[in-house]
Amino acid sequence: MAHLHRHRRHLSQHDDSAAIFSPSVARIAASTARDWSYVDSWLASTFPxxxxxxxxxxxxxxxxALLALAAANESADEERQLLARADAAALKQLEHHGRRREAPGPEGHGHGLRPGLLRSDLLTAIEHALPKEGRNALNSLANLAVQAGTTFPEPEDLGRNITNLQGSVFEMEQMIARVESLQRHIQREADQAAELLQDLQSDRYRPPSDLAKQNLDLQRKTKALSVHLPELQQRATACGASVDPPHPTIEGLAREEHDFLALLARKKELHVQMAAFDGLPxxxxxxxxxxxxxxxQLQAFTSRRDAMFEGLVERESPVKRRR
Structure with missing residues (x-):
């Protein structure tokens, strides 16, 4: 048993020494030490x-967590540096173009940048720097402003113009549909008239035997209708005059409002008069x-009142003295 115990202790010591002097464990420890050294140096540089x-x-x-934070901080610093370099390069390029296109002063002393050229170069640089989506959006906005005839386009004005344009398009579509329907009807009538004309011009056509009688009937009806024509015209004129205009006017609305208020006042008066008869069946x-x-009952009350008044008068009046 003692020998077995010593053997187990020897094996455990051997495993511990193997774990301590393992190459993989040593590499992991060295990597961890380097990471901690990097984190410590980054933290020291971060604090004042x-x-x-x-x-x-x-x-x-x-x-x-600290390694991830340091990596994110370094990437952000690199992005800021790249943006600063790009801004500096763009500014240097604009200054170079401005110096190359500068115009002499009025007296020939010195040179000055022309604002028009600098503005044009700046707009050109911005347009070239735009992505594809931004360039398409800018072109669409410019085309829309040109078609709308707006010098300084505003989103609200453009939206209003688009809405009005859509309304006009809808009205035109409705008009086109009505015209097409009328055209189909006219075409159908024209085809029927052409067929009738072809039948009339053919050799097989024979006029009806009572054609003369039909002509006389039509002439008689025409004369009868011509007699009633002035009366019908007068009726049509009277009906047209009595019809209200399709669109209300401010004067008409004011007049109708005045009449409505008068009716309301009359209604209140009638309600007051009818309130006295509320208890009646x-x-x-x-x-x-x-x-x-x-x-x-009112007459009885009135008679009683008169009798009481007469009694009161007789009681309060002085008694006539005897002579």
């Missing part, structure tokens, strides 16, 4: 001079009987 890095827990999760005979009863 004279201020130490605060203490924190050092574990694999913290190392992973709906049957006219019963209402008349109840009204007569109320009148008799």
């Amino acid at each position: 001079p004279g201020r130490s890095v605060p203490s924190f827990e050092r574990n694999p999760d913290t190392l992973k 709906s049957d006219p005979d019963m209402a008349r009987g109840e009204l007569d009863a109320l009148r008799r």
Whole structure:
């Protein structure tokens, strides 16, 4: 048993030494040490001079988070540097073009940049720097402004013009549909007339035997209608005059409003007058009987009042002295 125990202890010591001196473990430890060294140097450069890095827990999760943060910070710094270089290069190029196209001053001393050329170069540079989608959008906006005849296009004005244009297009489509329908009807009538004309001009056509009688009937009807024509014209004129205009006017609306307010006032007056008859039944005979009863009651009250007044006068008047 003691020999077995010593053998197990020897194996465990051998495994520990193998774990410590394993090449893979050594590489991982060296890589971790390099990562921590990089993180420490990055943190030291991030904080201002004279201020130490605060203490924190050092574990694999913290190392992973700090490495990701450092990588993101470096990529952001690189993007800012690239943008700054691009801006500086564009500005230098614009200045170069401006100096190359500069015009002499009025007295020949010195040179100055012409604002028109600088503005044109700037707009050209912006247009060339636009992506494909931006260039297409700019061209569409310019074409729309030209077609709308707007010097300084605004989104609201362009939207209003587009809406009006859509309304006009819809109206034109409706008109075209009506015209096409009328054209089909006329074409159908023309075909029927052509067929009738062809039948009349053919050798097989024979006029009806009562054609003369039909002509006389038509002439008689024409004369009868011509007699009633002035009366019909007068009726049509009267109907046209009595018809209200299709579109209301401000004066008409004001007049109708005045009439409506007058009707409302009259309605209120009638309601006040009818309020006195609220307690009466709906049957006219019963209402008349109840009204007569109320009148008799009123007469009784009036007679009683008069009698009381006469008694009061007699009691308060002085007694006539006997002679």
